Amino acid sequence: MAYSILKEINSPKDLRKLDQKQLPELAAELREFIIDVISSREGHLGASLGVVELTLAIHYVFNTPHDKLIWDVGHQAYGHKIITGRRDTFNTIREFGGISGFPKRSESDYDAFGTGHSSTSISAALGMAIAAKLNGDENRQHIAVIGDASIAAGMAFEGLNHAGVTDANLLVILNDNAIGIDPSVGALKEYLTAVKEGKNPRQNNMIKSLNFDYSGPIDGHDIPALIKELDRLKKIKGPRFLHIITTKGKGMQLAEADQVKYHAPGKFNKETGEIIAVSDAHLPPKFQDVFGKTLLDLAIKNPKIIGITPAMPTGSSMKYMIEALPERAFDVGIAEQHAVTLAAGMATDGFVVFCNIYSTFLQRAYDQLIHDVALQNLPVLFCLDRAGLVGQDGATHHGVFDIAYLRCIPNMMVYAPRDENQLRNMMFTAQLGLEQPIAIRYPRGRGISVDWEKTYEKVTIGKAEMLREGSEIAILSCGFIGNEVIKALDGMSDASRYSHYDFPFIKPLDESLLKQIFTKYKTLITVEEGTVKGGFGSSIAEFAVSNGFFKTIRILGIPDDFMPQGTPLELLKICKIDAENLRLIFGEY
Structure with missing residues (x-):
């Protein structure tokens, strides 16, 4: 596709210059662009396809980024990213050094609030609305788009409960698609279904009972209807609630038909939608x-x-x-x-x-x-x-x-x-x-053995194990990262200097074995795939202090920082706990 309209949209200001009649064609281009990139880059597909029209309508009606827009959950925001100046970098999404798969305040002024988890948008938007009023900005709008089943969480209702007794300039848009990653569950889902089907009397509306100006449900894929209603709601003061109905995966037949599989399908054929199958029969299990x-x-x-x-x-x-x-x-x-x-x-x-x-x-x-x-x-x-x-x-x-x-x-x-x-x-x-x-x-990803369904064996609580006996230095690991230690030692010419102990029980620790280790070795190195602050290594250092052992202890793991996105191997390398870096570090002792 040539993307004749989309290629001219570098910000919502460009979007607002369009005739409203051009928006359906732009929606088609935006949807195709998302499919084109995600088919080869992977990511969250269905949710963003479902809100293409809503994305355009919101930015067309409201003065973003002055007006604050929060996406909840954040994986709905791909279209939002594309039309807010990130079209040309969208092919880096979720890659190391690329743009985030979720709204991120440090990435763009249009990302009003970071939303990697769910159900936070109403509270955050209400906080912004109250702050705006205190700052004398009575006209700033605050829009929380809450979808993919996020409305069912307790925090969302805490936000609604508070907002209903304020005069905050808040618009909550419920993107009702009856599915999160899996189909929605619970009585609220049944209630919303009844509303959609016209079976629930208007006077029984639970949102109205919380003092919100409720409207809907309306078709979330009808751009003129969305713009008309958003224009109307923009002029109303106080807390408002717009209920829209969308289809997750909209515009891609297979994604609409199997919304669970196409939530984040991996790589797929952009022409047919068929997921590119990867044979895993010979691989260890997830x-x-x-x-x-x-x-x-x-x-x-x-x-x-x-x-x-x-x-x-x-x-x-x-x-x-x-x-x-x-x-x-x-x-x-x-x-x-x-x-x-x-x-x-x-x-x-x-x-x-x-x-x-x-x-x-x-x-x-x-x-x-x-x-x-x-x-x-x-x-x-x-x-x-x-x-x-x-x-x-x-x-x-x-x-x-x-x-x-x-x-x-x-x-x-x-x-x-x-x-x-x-x-x-x-x-x-x-x-x-x-x-x-x-x-x-336990980690995301695969184990290490194809033959894994063996007879169960009872585990001795609090027991650690020596995997390799050496003469000078003790390496203590916990969990799956121990396999990187094994690979590191297997590649060392002087591996006989190193003992390797697996501590699957981080609590309680195998104190009997620890006393033996501290008595025998002058240097200990701990390795964990967790934060070095307060983690497994810290527990070993605490044990040493409590028991009067004064030895050299090197703690390896996740540094005191928030780790970025990237492949697991890229991130292990950043933390210097991949086999290659571990080999170099061990060699320093």
Whole structure:
């Protein structure tokens, strides 16, 4: 496609010069441009295709960036990025050094608020609206586009509840497409469906009851209707709520038909939409699949096992249990706080609850983790997917803080498997009956062995293991990063100088083995795929101080900074914990 109109749009100012009749053609070009780039670069496809018309209508009507626009969740914002000066760099999206896959304040004045997770837009926009009024800017508009099931989270309702008793210049646009990454769930979804189908009496409108000026639902792909309604709402004061109906993946037949698969499909044929298949029969399994298939296997044998995930059944592979045992597996929507306390409630009645949450998302439920689980010493089994550096989603999604924020909590055990067999065996051991909570953290990506479905073995709690015996220097690793240590040592001519110990239990530590290590070696090097501040290495240093060992300890891991986007290997290299850099560092001692 020549992109005859799009190539002239370098900012929303250019967009506003167009005749409204040109916008449908521009929408077609913008949609094709997104497909053209993402087909080869990968990224979040369906969500941004679904809001092309809305994106154009908002920037056409409102005076951005003076008027503040917040996308929630942020993976809807590809079209927004393209028409706000990033068209020519869009082919770098999610690459190291390229533009972010999410709105990012430091990247553009048009990105009013960073939104890598979800359900924050209403609170943020309300804060901006109140601030504008205090600054005397009564006319600045504040638009929160909340979609992909983000409206169901508790924080969104906290924002609505507050906004409804203010005179804030706030417009909330609900992008209702009935799907997040997986299909939306819950009573709110059923309510919105009834509204769309005209089955809900207007006088029963829950948004109106919160003192919002409610309008809709309207077709979110009808540009003239959108512009007309946005123009009307622009002139109204106070909190307003526009309900629009869109189709995720709009304009690409296969993406509309299979919205889960085309949320982030990987590479695909831009002409046909067919996903480019990559044969993985010869590859080790993904850790998420090891979790999901092991959970189902254990649940079939143990009727007390429950599975819980907050809106990530496909991403976590809990879909296997949900499909086979729906009465004992629950997708609770984008509600991490609820997921954790729900698990705690079930644990009080003797159920073995596996609560699967991405590491970065558990941060959203930290209070519940402490007060509702650990304080009461309830044996909830947290399986933290995407622990460590996750790649192209960048700083908002890296799971690098969990070791530090978990090991400081009393009663909490923390376990990091080096491979898929350790993950399976720890899950097996945990469901036999632990007396306290545990977090099992494992990475995004694949394990190391094709032959992984072996007979379960019971894990000895708190036990570490010597993988290689050497004469001078002790290297201590925890979790999957230990495989980089193995590769580093395998390539060293003087590897006999180095001992390598695997500490899958970060808490409790194997103190007996640690005393032996500190007694034998003068130098210790710790390696972790987590922050060096407060992480595994810090726990080893604390042990040394507490026990009177004064030795050289080098702590390697994620530096005290937010890591950018990039491939996992690129990011490991930045942190100097890839095999090549580890080999150089080990050689310094």
